Amino acid sequence: MNLSMRWLQEFVDLPKMKLRDFTEAMTLSGSKVESWETEGEDIQNVVVGKVLSLERHPDSDHLWITQVDVGSDAPIQIVTGAQNLKKGDFVPAALHNSLLPGGKKIKKGKLRGAESNGMLCSVGELGLTVHDFPHAIEDGIMVLTEEDGCKLELGMPIQKALNFNDTIVEFEITNNRPDCFSMIGLAREAAATFNLPLKKHKPIVKAGAGDCRKLLDAKIEAPDLCSLYSNRIVKNVRVAPSPLWMRERLRAMGIRPINNIVDITNYVMMEYGQPMHAFDLRFVKDGKIHIRRAKAGEKITTLDDVEHTLTENQLIIADSEKPIAIAGVMGGEYSGIMEDTNTVVFESACFNGASVRTTARDQGMRTDASARYEKGLDPQNCLPALQRACELVELLDAGDIMDGMIVDDCSDHEPRRILLEVDWINRFLDTDISKEMMKNILKKLECKFDDDTIIVPSFRPDLQHKADIAEEIARFYGYNKIPGAALPGGAQGKYTPEQKFQQKISNTMLALGASEIMTYSFISPKYYDKILMPKDDSLRKSITISNPLGEDTSIMRTVALPSMMETLARNYNNRNDSACLFEMASEYIPTTENELPIEKATLICGMYGEDYDFFSCKGILESLLSRLGIYDWDIKASKEEYSYHPGRCAVLSIDDKRLGVIGELHPNVMENYGIGGRAYSFSLDVKMLYEASQKSITYQPLPKFPAVSRDLALICNADIPVLVLEKAIKKGSGNLLEHIELFDVYRGEQIAFGKKSVAFRIILRSADETLTEERVNSAIKKVIAELEKFGATLRA
Missing domain, CATH: 3.30.930.10 (Bira Bifunctional Protein; Domain 2)
Known part of the structure; x- marks a missing residue:
């Protein structure tokens, strides 16, 4: 899950701090940070320039020689092959020794004999698309315009001109925390981590374009697979590019901007964690929506133009004739927003996570929506998210909101209750935390209390037992404050x-x-x-x-x-x-x-x-x-x-x-x-x-007395392993043997057929005295006697 630090400030007034301090604090409180990056950090020495003149290259029919003002003392000359430029255009100019995304380096040089002191950049060369800047073109130089929100100050770094001043932090979110797959969820964690208030926003929708319930009706026919389904209708839809601030936030979160209606659904999904769907009312037959199981063999062609055959265990959204969406996964081919779309239905629903997961797997399609639904979403988040989408429609002047809301609610509104057992938690954590502190920690997480009973918020399905409550208290009390003995059983992890x-x-x-x-x-x-x-x-x-x-x-x-x-x-x-x-x-x-x-x-x-x-x-x-x-x-x-x-x-x-x-x-x-x-x-x-194996190592002092070496060349049967001979030598020499080394094995004309010559060097040493010739010879005789037991004799 990506987090836009600039967007986060809308929910939490974080004090100025180093980014590392923020990420370390969030990780210690349980929201693990994987990485972070600053927008445009892979771009260097690219500035805003203005085209002063263009003239044809004398040796090319497609190259232009341009004079570009980059805010320095004199214009610079850049040769380009783009055909979309004109005098007065503001453009991104990569100067000599500049760096572009992907590690591409730009240096000055010559193109067909004409000096070029850099390069004029396209949208793609800056790591962007025409969806990020709708007035740009894909196959030419990017022309900076105020309509796209660009700043047109000559010599300004392109990052500043394009408003690249956001930092994106990537979090690893576990599957039991679906609430943290949203800006509000991570903002709630940040507020609790830094003990700051969470700035909440309640969507306000003016509406007034007629009663939507006269145009549409929806009914849940499979309440075990859909706990809540809701709609609102937008008339007189005005499809256009989204404003710069919305495009920037979506891009920071890894979402490609499309148009205002589609962007609103994606924006709400990232902000609230609630997937949204918008479809054209024209294609809802008889204005009736049925949330039902598919019929065996029923087919639907989805937005990606792929036909899918459904089974009776898969949940669909259907009108009175046909499926119009695979619930929680993807809409049908006629549910998208088109150029002539006039009336849009916004959908916000809560589908069964296991059902969405198996459907997405069986149909071979995994989407951002299915990835969220399969983790188990909060049905009480559906209506606020729907209201937020309609609020954004009015804010962007993307259409007229109709009065009323279509809602079929089969969800359980009874909150989960868990008794706060202070003594048990302190024993479990080996801490001495007061009841008041425990309650304050839980209140920061939007838990409520009925005396000592915790009323768990609906967006926290992971809080099931008192051990879960202990974990919440531990992570915001501070794991670093809990002694090592707090590990289960007082055990310290180690290898066996x-x-x-x-x-x-x-x-x-x-x-x-x-x-x-x-x-x-x-x-x-x-x-x-x-x-x-x-x-x-x-x-x-x-x-x-x-x-x-x-x-x-x-x-x-x-x-x-x-x-x-x-x-x-x-x-x-x-x-x-x-x-x-x-x-x-x-x-x-x-x-x-x-x-x-x-x-x-x-x-x-x-x-x-x-x-x-x-x-x-x-x-x-x-x-x-x-x-x-x-x-x-x-x-x-x-x-x-x-x-x-x-x-x-x-x-x-x-x-x-x-x-x-x-x-x-x-x-x-x-x-x-x-x-x-x-x-x-x-x-x-x-x-x-x-x-x-030898479990312990015994060290011996360096020897005080000299060693004696002897070489033994033996004749033995060719099938006798050398190891057998080595063991015989070790047995015969006893405790005088310090080292034995095989240095030659020979088979050839000078050795009888079926025999081999094996030569060893043995080193003898006594720990008590200098070895005499007699003692050495005695040891060698014992060695030879042991070797003869295996038919090995000294080579003549």
């Missing part, structure tokens, strides 16, 4: 150890060069086929979503790999040469019937491209486990993982419990996802990682 652990995993993966992704937990059952999951696999039994958006999102995933593969495939199809991605994914394992599934956290990583191979994937995995303080883990080659290449895959475990899997993805999986080349992945059980 498990959450901190998951953050540590994410940070480590990011540091290792992977990019984090987030995917949906619901997938298609077909995804299991794409990763080659067997038909009888227990993981195919998934939780089925009762109201899925479609088959592709119909089940909760039991494995995260399909989601990773979909993301890798999307990157590959978008011509990303390589990718390394990870996700902290949730997998949902069904339990017994009528019980919640087990939500299992899984870390999955996937990669492809020239930068990555199996060892890159393995290196990321090992670095992660090391960073988490997990050292005692096992890895074993596997050919049973259906999604992975047989022989290029391994299962990880801790204490014989499966931790995860790592490997190259199966070629058939790659083909199913349309990924060329090879891809690699690993997945780990996050809960097991947490349980096995």
